[in-house]
Amino acid sequence: MSSITEQKAIQIVMNYEKSQGREPKDVSKTKCGYDIKSGERCIEVKGQSSKRAGWIWISNSIVRKLGKDLSNYYIYIVYDINNKPKLKILEPDVIFKNLKIDTLFLLTTAVINKHGKDVEL
Secondary structure (H helix, E strand, O other): OOOHHHHHHHHHHHHHHHHOOOOEEEOHHHOOOOOEEEOOEEEEEEEOOOOOOOOOOOOHHHHHHHHHHHHHEEEEEEEOOOOOOEEEEEOHHHHHHOOOOOOOOOOOHHHHHHHOOOOOO
8 A cells, every 4th residue: 555545544444453452563565465464353454535435346366365364354444534534344254245256357567568659758
């Protein structure tokens, strides 16, 4: 996570987890598939400026990375972050019973760099 919104969301979740008596650790820079490790919880944090929590996506590479931690994977959505931030927590059973598969089409970096036309600006 790199945006200001996302960093603010991580801090809000860290504070929330501490208020619940847990000892959260920011692991967002480790590329482990989630942002915070808090006890057994592997927490993916999503920051949103909208007044209501909106859709999110989970890549199949994240699901593969989780491996045995899949049953401890939580998504915390911090929304309305620029006004009065609110937190919505999705537990593992809710997440994995309600995922919808959305086929994406991808042009790889290699294809773009090999075949894309560079234009001078």
